[in-house]
Amino acid sequence: MLFAVRMDVDLPRDLDPxxxxxxxAREKAYSQDLQRSGEWRHxxxxxxxxxxxSIFDVASNERLHEILWxxxxxxxxxxxxxxxxxxxxxx
Amino acid sequence: MLFAVRMDVDLPRDLDPxxxxxxxAREKAYSQDLQRSGEWRHxxxxxxxxxxxSIFDVASNERLHEILWxxxxxxxxxxxxxxxxxxxxxx
Amino acid sequence: MLFAVRMDVDLPRDLDPxxxxxxxAREKAYSQDLQRSGEWRHxxxxxxxxxxxSIFDVASNERLHEILWxxxxxxxxxxxxxxxxxxxxxx
Amino acid sequence: MLFAVRMDVDLPRDLDPxxxxxxxAREKAYSQDLQRSGEWRHxxxxxxxxxxxSIFDVASNERLHEILWxxxxxxxxxxxxxxxxxxxxxx
Amino acid sequence: MLFAVRMDVDLPRDLDPxxxxxxxAREKAYSQDLQRSGEWRHxxxxxxxxxxxSIFDVASNERLHEILWxxxxxxxxxxxxxxxxxxxxxx
Amino acid sequence: MLFAVRMDVDLPRDLDPxxxxxxxAREKAYSQDLQRSGEWRHxxxxxxxxxxxSIFDVASNERLHEILWxxxxxxxxxxxxxxxxxxxxxx
Amino acid sequence: MLFAVRMDVDLPRDLDPxxxxxxxAREKAYSQDLQRSGEWRHxxxxxxxxxxxSIFDVASNERLHEILWxxxxxxxxxxxxxxxxxxxxxx
Amino acid sequence: MLFAVRMDVDLPRDLDPxxxxxxxAREKAYSQDLQRSGEWRHxxxxxxxxxxxSIFDVASNERLHEILWxxxxxxxxxxxxxxxxxxxxxx
Amino acid sequence: MLFAVRMDVDLPRDLDPxxxxxxxAREKAYSQDLQRSGEWRHxxxxxxxxxxxSIFDVASNERLHEILWxxxxxxxxxxxxxxxxxxxxxx
Amino acid sequence: MLFAVRMDVDLPRDLDPxxxxxxxAREKAYSQDLQRSGEWRHxxxxxxxxxxxSIFDVASNERLHEILWxxxxxxxxxxxxxxxxxxxxxx
Numbered sequence: 001m002l003f004a005v006r007m008d009v010d011l012p013r014d015l016d017p018x019x020x021x022x023x024x025a026r027e028k029a030y031s032q033d034l035q036r037s038g039e040w041r042h043x044x045x046x047x048x049x050x051x052x053x054s055i056f057d058v059a060s061n062e063r064l065h066e067i068l069w070x071x072x073x074x075x076x077x078x079x080x081x082x083x084x085x086x087x088x089x090x091x
Numbered sequence: 092m093l094f095a096v097r098m099d100v101d102l103p104r105d106l107d108p109x110x111x112x113x114x115x116a117r118e119k120a121y122s123q124d125l126q127r128s129g130e131w132r133h134x135x136x137x138x139x140x141x142x143x144x145s146i147f148d149v150a151s152n153e154r155l156h157e158i159l160w161x162x163x164x165x166x167x168x169x170x171x172x173x174x175x176x177x178x179x180x181x182x
Numbered sequence: 183m184l185f186a187v188r189m190d191v192d193l194p195r196d197l198d199p200x201x202x203x204x205x206x207a208r209e210k211a212y213s214q215d216l217q218r219s220g221e222w223r224h225x226x227x228x229x230x231x232x233x234x235x236s237i238f239d240v241a242s243n244e245r246l247h248e249i250l251w252x253x254x255x256x257x258x259x260x261x262x263x264x265x266x267x268x269x270x271x272x273x
Numbered sequence: 274m275l276f277a278v279r280m281d282v283d284l285p286r287d288l289d290p291x292x293x294x295x296x297x298a299r300e301k302a303y304s305q306d307l308q309r310s311g312e313w314r315h316x317x318x319x320x321x322x323x324x325x326x327s328i329f330d331v332a333s334n335e336r337l338h339e340i341l342w343x344x345x346x347x348x349x350x351x352x353x354x355x356x357x358x359x360x361x362x363x364x
Numbered sequence: 365m366l367f368a369v370r371m372d373v374d375l376p377r378d379l380d381p382x383x384x385x386x387x388x389a390r391e392k393a394y395s396q397d398l399q400r401s402g403e404w405r406h407x408x409x410x411x412x413x414x415x416x417x418s419i420f421d422v423a424s425n426e427r428l429h430e431i432l433w434x435x436x437x438x439x440x441x442x443x444x445x446x447x448x449x450x451x452x453x454x455x
Numbered sequence: 456m457l458f459a460v461r462m463d464v465d466l467p468r469d470l471d472p473x474x475x476x477x478x479x480a481r482e483k484a485y486s487q488d489l490q491r492s493g494e495w496r497h498x499x500x501x502x503x504x505x506x507x508x509s510i511f512d513v514a515s516n517e518r519l520h521e522i523l524w525x526x527x528x529x530x531x532x533x534x535x536x537x538x539x540x541x542x543x544x545x546x
Numbered sequence: 547m548l549f550a551v552r553m554d555v556d557l558p559r560d561l562d563p564x565x566x567x568x569x570x571a572r573e574k575a576y577s578q579d580l581q582r583s584g585e586w587r588h589x590x591x592x593x594x595x596x597x598x599x600s601i602f603d604v605a606s607n608e609r610l611h612e613i614l615w616x617x618x619x620x621x622x623x624x625x626x627x628x629x630x631x632x633x634x635x636x637x
Numbered sequence: 638m639l640f641a642v643r644m645d646v647d648l649p650r651d652l653d654p655x656x657x658x659x660x661x662a663r664e665k666a667y668s669q670d671l672q673r674s675g676e677w678r679h680x681x682x683x684x685x686x687x688x689x690x691s692i693f694d695v696a697s698n699e700r701l702h703e704i705l706w707x708x709x710x711x712x713x714x715x716x717x718x719x720x721x722x723x724x725x726x727x728x
Numbered sequence: 729m730l731f732a733v734r735m736d737v738d739l740p741r742d743l744d745p746x747x748x749x750x751x752x753a754r755e756k757a758y759s760q761d762l763q764r765s766g767e768w769r770h771x772x773x774x775x776x777x778x779x780x781x782s783i784f785d786v787a788s789n790e791r792l793h794e795i796l797w798x799x800x801x802x803x804x805x806x807x808x809x810x811x812x813x814x815x816x817x818x819x
Numbered sequence: 820m821l822f823a824v825r826m827d828v829d830l831p832r833d834l835d836p837x838x839x840x841x842x843x844a845r846e847k848a849y850s851q852d853l854q855r856s857g858e859w860r861h862x863x864x865x866x867x868x869x870x871x872x873s874i875f876d877v878a879s880n881e882r883l884h885e886i887l888w889x890x891x892x893x894x895x896x897x898x899x900x901x902x903x904x905x906x907x908x909x910x
Binding site: 730732755756759760763764770771772773774775776780781783810811812813814815816817818819 | 821823846847850851854855861862863864865866867871872874901902903904905906907908909910
């Protein structure tokens with residue numbers, strides 16, 4: 001089941017640089033694990049923004065929430081979820 | 092070069108049914124040609140909307156505009172274009 | 183899988199009264215069939231609006247889109263879909 | 274009398290971790306008491322958000338305000354209240 | 365139980381003048397009956413708008429919806445409902 | 456001359472508790488004095504919000520501004536002013 | 547008593563040209579009468595818009611509503627009213 | 638050349654009271670100098686807001702920017718600029 | 729004096745095709761005359777929209793309004809005007 | 820390939836004055852290097868705002884993102900990107 005998700009990141013200026021670096025590194029590992037397992041199908045940077053557009057392919061709403069809630073950057077993100085279906089023109 | 096594009100369709104209620112059917116058919120053929128050529132990489136339906144989220148891979152802004160302007164449903168669409176770049180976490 | 187859906191209805195003033203009455207009647211039957219089958223779990227009127235808040239319990243995004251797209255009043259509705267998950271405080 | 278209520282939680286980053294944990298625990302107990310008494314009929318998590326959609330069944334506006342104002346997380350919430358009525362298509 | 369209600373009227377330009385005059389007259393009588401019965405406590409014009417701010421005092425959400433749905437101008441109105449409670453500073 | 460005024464209060468979390476309590480008490484006294492003098496005709500709590508809807512009856516715009524600017528909670532409020540006139544349907 | 551008023555005009559494309567010309571002429575005369583009497587203190591065009599910003603000096607909210615409601619172009623306008631007071635820095 | 642300018646002031650709560658008082662005093666002097674020279678034609682308080690509506694009459698865009706950028710309160714303001722032209726109905 | 733102007737065109741579907749073609753041709757000639765005279769410095773198409781971003785260099789607000797008001801497509805456009813000044817980083 | 824970019828700057832009040840001055844200086848040098856190389860074609864100040872409108876001419880979305888992400892003021896900016904194409908009326 002597919003979902004488009006937009007994530008906008010807003011890291012507080014006073015975040016400890018070590019915490020910051022470590023959190024961003026954990027985010028990357030977390031994302032890549034899910035990309036390898038096939039649930040995080042695509043991730044693109046939005047030009048000029050600290051933001052991404054992603055496509056998820058998950059078994060359920062519950063699973064998508066579990067993934068997003070677990071993002072190391074979750075406390076610093078605004079997230080927008082759009083449920084997708086197959087399009088009749090898709091080949 | 093990648094772009095996310097959202098298209099919301101609003102067909103006028105008084106559109107001639109034959110014109111309507113013919114226009115929707117042309118839209119489908121137009122989209123499928125571009126999917127086959129590789130420029131229209133993905134198209135998904137947004138659940139509960141007469142809308143789609145698409146990913147385009149084109150050589151330039153000019154080419155993307157040419158494609159969108161030529162959509163048979165263009166006069167009935169609201170279109171939103173988001174330029175994309177590769178994401179450092181993408182595998 | 184649960185979804186909250188808000189539907190705002192805007193019937194055109196010049197809709198043929200017979201078509202109008204017949205469409206509203208088909209909408210009601212369509213909704214009640216899905217309520218009986220268990221997929222349309224709740225429907226409430228929003229006070230002062232020609233609108234409803236509904237809760238759907240469906241197998242997939244695809245199924246939800248199929249249901250909403252098939253609503254007799256779909257061409258006259260604005261629809262907003264919110265995917266839900268279980269809440270840790272729910273008993 | 275039914276109301277749909279959406280609550281968006283925004284806990285300050287510098288909230289004392291003990292206060293935070295204790296407040297979230299009190300919120301949970303507070304909510305479950307009202308679920309058991311029947312006034313808080315439903316609570317669902319919104320996918321990808323620190324938010325919920327809830328349905329309340331209360332005797333009056335006064336009672337709903339008393340419940341919401343008393344939420345342990347009230348100072349950290351944005352709340353949206355939608356009064357509901359029975360829908361003519363409901364079975 | 366109190367509610368603030370804002371009503372914005374948008375009469376179509378091509379409405380038959382007789383229908384228009386008759387509908388506005390019925391609206392006035394409908395409103396005055398409810399003012400006399402005590403359910404429609406206040407009605408004020410918003411300066412420079414074809415709009416009003418009203419205060420209703422009704423037994424339930426159901427009753428408020430019944431009143432608003434029955435307004436002769438309902439098909440031409442945008443309505444916004446705000447549930448009210450007593451204020452601790454009110455004397 | 457009547458005005459509808461909506462006030463949304465947002466007290467900073469780090470406000471000294473004594474200052475907070477004292478400011479809220481002064482606000483209450485300030486409001487009740489004006490209610491007694493007849494200039495602050497109504498005040499209602501908005502359900503689920505730290506907000507009120509009020510009706511003022513003042514001699515001029517100048518006087519309304521003087522009252523609002525002098526509110527002890529003014530620095531913590533967002534205020535929206537709507538000028539009112541008598542409604543032709545009012546009895 | 548001063549008010550800033552913004553008026554945005556949207557004349558329907560199918561308005562009879564004679565009616566249009568005559569209405570715009572009546573609007574101009576109506577405005578100039580009130581400018582001469584001193585109640586309509588200023589009127590400026592907004593660059594690139596069929597809109598104006600005006601300053602009114604009237605005895606009451608009632609009078610301002612009477613003036614605006616009577617504008618020949620009122621049915622085709624969106625109007626926004628901002629009550630003004632004297633500014634402590636004004637000389 | 639005329640411009641309508643709206644300025645909304647938001648002084649930080651933790652601004653040093655001496656700095657605050659001194660900045661507001663400098664703002665007043667700055668404004669009054671420009672009123673005397675004729676470039677700042679009008680300034681009105683918006684009722685219930687820490688905001689003003691002003692009319693400037695300047696030689697160019699450059700000059701208007703120079704004036705606004707130099708406002709002692711500029712760092713604490715949100716500013717909206719509307720270019721004006723003469724109105725055909727103005728007398 | 730520079731201004732950024734965004735124009736969004738919305739041609740009515742029922743516009744006579746001959747009128748449409750003739751109006752678009754006049755718009756093009758009108759624009760090119762002003763480009764040649766140097767007042768309309770740049771015009772770019774916005775990708776995926778029937779819209780443009782333009783830069784004007786004019787003697788005054790009055791002149792800019794005269795130009796925009798005279799656009800053959802003016803009745804079908806939404807226009808947004810942003811006054812510009814020289815930037816201290818510009819070379 | 821052309822893009823219109825709007826940048827709104829919001830420097831935190833508590834930014835160290837030396838850091839502030841040094842960052843603004845680096846921003847200026849960074850911008851001027853790109854103006855000289857031809858990728859940053861135009862930069863204009865928006866009147867009354869700490870904002871600019873710029874035109875970029877770059878080889879790809881990737882390159883534009885690289886430039887914007889590298890801006891010394893990037894952490895303090897809100898950025899809006901609009902892809903442009905050539906306009907059929909441009910001479």
